Amino acid sequence: MRAATDKELENREFDLIVIGGGITGAATARDAALRGLSVLLVEKDDFAAGTSSRSSKLIHGGLRYLQTFQFGLVAESLQERERMLRIAPHLTRIRPFLYLLYRGYPEGPVLLNLGLTFYDAASGSWFKRRHSMLNARKVLEREPHLAAEGLRGAGLFFDVQTDDARLTLQTVKGAAEAGARVLNHAAVTGLITENGKCRGVVITRQFSGESISVRAKGVLNATGPWSDSIRRLGAASIPNSLRPTKGVHIVVRKSDFPLGTAIYLRSPDDNRLVWPIPSLEDDVVYIGTTDTDFMGDPDEVIPTQEDVRYLLRAANCAIPTARLTESHVVGSWAGLRPLVAPNAGLSTSATPREHSIAVDENGMLSITGGKLTSNRAMAKHLVDTAVSSLGLAKVARSTTKKVRLPGADGDAVAGILTEARAAGVPEKIRQSWVRRYGSEASAVLEYWRADAHNREIVGARELTLAELIYLVEHEMVQSLTDLLVRRTSAFFWEVNGGLDGIERIADELASRVPWSPVRRQQEIDGYRALVEQHRPGSH
Numbered sequence: 001m002r003a004a005t006d007k008e009l010e011n012r013e014f015d016l017i018v019i020g021g022g023i024t025g026a027a028t029a030r031d032a033a034l035r036g037l038s039v040l041l042v043e044k045d046d047f048a049a050g051t052s053s054r055s056s057k058l059i060h061g062g063l064r065y066l067q068t069f070q071f072g073l074v075a076e077s078l079q080e081r082e083r084m085l086r087i088a089p090h091l092t093r094i095r096p097f098l099y100l101l102y103r104g105y106p107e108g109p110v111l112l113n114l115g116l117t118f119y120d121a122a123s124g125s126w127f128k129r130r131h132s133m134l135n136a137r138k139v140l141e142r143e144p145h146l147a148a149e150g151l152r153g154a155g156l157f158f159d160v161q162t163d164d165a166r167l168t169l170q171t172v173k174g175a176a177e178a179g180a181r182v183l184n185h186a187a188v189t190g191l192i193t194e195n196g197k198c199r200g201v202v203i204t205r206q207f208s209g210e211s212i213s214v215r216a217k218g219v220l221n222a223t224g225p226w227s228d229s230i231r232r233l234g235a236a237s238i239p240n241s242l243r244p245t246k247g248v249h250i251v252v253r254k255s256d257f258p259l260g261t262a263i264y265l266r267s268p269d270d271n272r273l274v275w276p277i278p279s280l281e282d283d284v285v286y287i288g289t290t291d292t293d294f295m296g297d298p299d300e301v302i303p304t305q306e307d308v309r310y311l312l313r314a315a316n317c318a319i320p321t322a323r324l325t326e327s328h329v330v331g332s333w334a335g336l337r338p339l340v341a342p343n344a345g346l347s348t349s350a351t352p353r354e355h356s357i358a359v360d361e362n363g364m365l366s367i368t369g370g371k372l373t374s375n376r377a378m379a380k381h382l383v384d385t386a387v388s389s390l391g392l393a394k395v396a397r398s399t400t401k402k403v404r405l406p407g408a409d410g411d412a413v414a415g416i417l418t419e420a421r422a423a424g425v426p427e428k429i430r431q432s433w434v435r436r437y438g439s440e441a442s443a444v445l446e447y448w449r450a451d452a453h454n455r456e457i458v459g460a461r462e463l464t465l466a467e468l469i470y471l472v473e474h475e476m477v478q479s480l481t482d483l484l485v486r487r488t489s490a491f492f493w494e495v496n497g498g499l500d501g502i503e504r505i506a507d508e509l510a511s512r513v514p515w516s517p518v519r520r521q522q523e524i525d526g527y528r529a530l531v532e533q534h535r536p537g538s539h
Contacts, residue, residue, distance in 0.1 A: 001177075001475060003182065003184065004182060014217070016040075021042070021182075022043075022049075023164070023372055024379065026047065029172070030172075031379040032386075034399050034400060035383065035398065036395065037392070042188055044226075045185065046478070046486055047184055047476075047486065049485075054333045055247070059084050060159040061078035063159075066118065074119070078123035084162075087402070087403065087404045087405055090408055090410070091162050096262070097157055097159055097263065098155070099116070102151055119131065131157035131158075136152060143260060145258045145321060146263070147318060154263075159262075163435075163489065166489075170406050173406040174405050187203070189211065191234045198360075198362040200213060200215035217392065218363065218364075218386050220364070224368070225298040227338060234361075235360065235362070245292060245339060246335070247289040247335055247337060249289055250287050250311045250332045251285070252286075252324060254282070254284055256322060257276065257315060258319070262276070262277040263318060267313070275289075281493065290307050291337075301336055305326075308326060331535060332535070332536075338368050340356045355368065376401070407438025407441075408438055416434065424455075426462075432461065436488070444466055444467050447470055450466075458504050459502075460498040461493070467488075480524070480527040491534075497527075498531075499528060502524055503524070509523070
């Protein structure tokens with residue numbers, strides 16, 4: 001995957017320009033490209049830089065939405081969960097969850113059993129992953145550190161964990177493989193209008209400041225929390241259509257919070273559902289999430305001290321002996337849910353999660369709402385709407401239910417692991433490669449084999465020089481945050497956010513991206529500031 005050049009963008013008209021490189025925009029570009037449409041995907045920062053790298057990292061039905069009677073959303077999400085297991089097996093892990101029941105909770109065993117029965121049936125995988133109800137003794141046998149006082153039991157069910165940023169990246173790659181042109185670090189700063197209709201965009205590259213105009217039959221806005229600001233490029237008077245809510249997660253070491261199974265329990269503060277979840281790499285537990293209205297700049301979303309304390313109180317309610325304080329917090333993150341503004345009076349938790357498509361007078365289509373799990377269905381709906389509204393002729397039907405994402409060749413993974421072992425790649429490193437890239441890990445292995453110098457570990461989470469080179473040359477890494485936040489997730493899971501070895505990493509990127517000496521120092525300073533914003537004591 002590489003960035004589109006000005007030469008590829010000038011003097012042509014795309015069928016569709018998709019604005020926004022989060023999961024919805026990436027899935028939309030992929031869906032359209034697989035139908036044979038010419039597509040340009042444009043992202044102002046980096047792919048997955050916003051909400052799509054700051055979620056709860058779950059492909060799930062949304063069990064909690066049953067309590068607000070969003071049955072259709074839950075059923076659709078469960079069906080999409082099953083499809084994602086088929087098209088992205090390298091990025092999805094089936095995990096057990098315990099929905100805990102304590103005295104005083106609004107739901108009891110009968111109601112929970114009924115909800116989980118619907119959950120099983122709606123997924124279509126009733127016989128593969130059926131829930132079971134556990135009494136308190138069975139729960140404590142499984143998780144002995146949980147609070148025993150008042151425990152009535154739990155429902156044991158199954159959902160799917162993912163690396164949300166990598167899922168987005170692989171979806172962008174899928175779009176590019178299908179023929180889409182893609183750009184990151186390129187902001188849409190204007191719309192091209194002819195006869196009252198949107199017929200293209202003005203793009204300004206983030207690092208050079210250079211601008212280019214690109215034409216298209218239609219423009220699709222999939223920018224999530226930034227949706228209204230993009231719409232106002234065409235009509236400044238457009239009212240707010242969103243109710244963004246902030247979701248915060250904190251990360252603690254598993255040694256400080258001994259939990260082997262993801263759990264759902266209710267916050268002692270407001271009775272909302274909160275979930276501590278062991279990470280995919282299994283050495284830390286992340287705890288989320290808050291759900292509060294957000295009225296600020298969507299480019300400046302960080303956890304507050306009160307957000308962190310709210311989650312710590314919930315965690316200590318689950319395992320009182322942990323006695324977690326802010327000093328135990330390894331890291332944190334915050335993201336915005338681009339929810340469609342509801343009728344007055346609804347709480348943030350009750351605000352519907354369904355997606356919505358708006359058509360402006362200039363013909364630009366904007367999609368908002370929804371969730372990570374339903375990205376494929378949302379994209380299909382958006383492309384179907386665009387094809388209809390633009391009158392595009394002889395466009396094929398969506399094939400995204402069946403076409404697997406890049407890296408999904410499970411048969412090849414076993415061979416890659418064997419080859420990597422023979423090439424002297426340590427177990428932990430080769431496992432991290434296939435977890436991130438699936439069968440595309442073969443390309444990383446080639447860099448490892450090509451030069452012994454490339455076998456050096458240069459960063460956290462077993463980041464080798466071979467992998468760094470791969471990410472620059474194949475995944476459009478242009479900044480430290482691209483590398484350490486979205487590509488390798490060191491930012492989320494490391495105590496210092498991956499700052500160890502930052503000078504060495506910056507030297508390599510400076511020579512390969514490339515950067516000037518001034519840009520190199522700006523990158524280091526900017527990344528260090530980002531890490532500090534998301535660690536306790538920095539607010």
